Amino acid sequence: MAVDNDGIAVVTLQRPPVNSLNLDLLQAMNNTFDDVAKNKSKGMILTSASPTVFSAGLDIMEMYKPDPKRVETFWVTLQDMWLKLFGASFPTAAAINGHAPAGGCLIATSCEYRVMLSGKFTIGLNETALGIVAPTWFQDSLRHTIPTRQAEIALTTGKMFTVDEALKVGLIDETAADKAEAIEKCKKFIKRFDKIPSLARGMTKQIFRQEVLKKLLTNRQADTKQFLDLVNQPKVQQSLELYLAMLKQKSQK
Numbered sequence: 290m291a292v293d294n295d296g297i298a299v300v301t302l303q304r305p306p307v308n309s310l311n312l313d314l315l316q317a318m319n320n321t322f323d324d325v326a327k328n329k330s331k332g333m334i335l336t337s338a339s340p341t342v343f344s345a346g347l348d349i350m351e352m353y354k355p356d357p358k359r360v361e362t363f364w365v366t367l368q369d370m371w372l373k374l375f376g377a378s379f380p381t382a383a384a385i386n387g388h389a390p391a392g393g394c395l396i397a398t399s400c401e402y403r404v405m406l407s408g409k410f411t412i413g414l415n416e417t418a419l420g421i422v423a424p425t426w427f428q429d430s431l432r433h434t435i436p437t438r439q440a441e442i443a444l445t446t447g448k449m450f451t452v453d454e455a456l457k458v459g460l461i462d463e464t465a466a467d468k469a470e471a472i473e474k475c476k477k478f479i480k481r482f483d484k485i486p487s488l489a490r491g492m493t494k495q496i497f498r499q500e501v502l503k504k505l506l507t508n509r510q511a512d513t514k515q516f517l518d519l520v521n522q523p524k525v526q527q528s529l530e531l532y533l534a535m536l537k538q539k540s541q542k
């Protein structure tokens with residue numbers, strides 16, 4: 290993690306090749322978010338060390354033929370990550386310098402502002418296309434960002450938006466020519482709060498987001514059970530196996 294001179298933390302996801310979110314990366318993210326809060330940074334920008342992938346979403350290997358204890362810890366750690374990021378009192382922005390499917394889109398939509406590189410990248414919640422279901426809080430993060438009707442169609446069709454489509458629907462706020470420009474634009478957003486008292490800002494954000502946060506906070510055990518039930522279904526395991534094989538085949542071409 291790098292903290293800028295102007296007090297803005299730039300947090301770079303670095304888990305090659307595609308920043309898929311496994312248990313270790315999620316734990317590291319949680320520790321980093323805690324540090325950013327403790328250090329009283331002005332704000333945080335999330336970006337990726339990969340030149341083509343922001344994050345490929347959840348590491349499918351954590352869900353495929355899972356160890357029962359580990360997969361439960363994985364899910365609870367993912368919930369923690371989302372609660373910390375979506376509920377952060379400090380300003381958050383994502384410099385999306387590559388593809389952001391599924392969990393990658395979740396991270397981006399949990400931030401307050403998104404700048405994505407122009408190019409052949411895509412962003413969206415594609416879970417239904419994989420034969421899995423985006424949990425309520427994934428869906429809520431999208432609904433919080435784009436109009437409800439567009440969110441429903443995107444979720445049910447597993448739509449991956451091009452950069453132009455994402456900009457048009459409001460899934461991203463701005464585009465940038467390169468990563469440096471994306472980070473600069475995110476900083477400009479965060480600096481908008483320089484003259485706003487941080488307590489008032491933080492509380493306003495909390496009130497604005499509390500309904501969505503409360504849904505998971507009061508339902509964590511049920512959400513975990515729902516995930517574990519689904520992930521252990523033979524049909525879901527079959528879908529994951531086919532999807533993994535397709536990804537491997539594609540990467541070997």
Ligand SMILES: CCCCCCCC/C=C\CC(=O)SCCNC(=O)CCNC(=O)[C@H](O)C(C)(C)COP(=O)(O)OP(=O)(O)OC[C@H]1O[C@@H](n2cnc3c(N)ncnc32)[C@H](O)[C@@H]1OP(=O)(O)O
Binds near residue numbers: 341344388416421
């Ligand atoms: C109601 C409650 C129920 C709850 C149910 C469960 C809810 C689960 C919720 C969320 C789901 C997810 O987040 S699942 C993950 C979805 N992600 C994707 O679909 C993206 C898949 N990846 C890609 O499309 C591409 O990799 C990419 C566009 C992101 C990048 O393409 P690129 O060409 O650069 O890279 P490769 O495709 O060649 O991949 C390299 C390497 O990485 C492996 N890989 C890719 N993505 C993942 C992943 N998500 N998990 C694990 N591994 C992944 C890929 O297989 C290649 O591996 P090899 O080099 O070994 O072949």
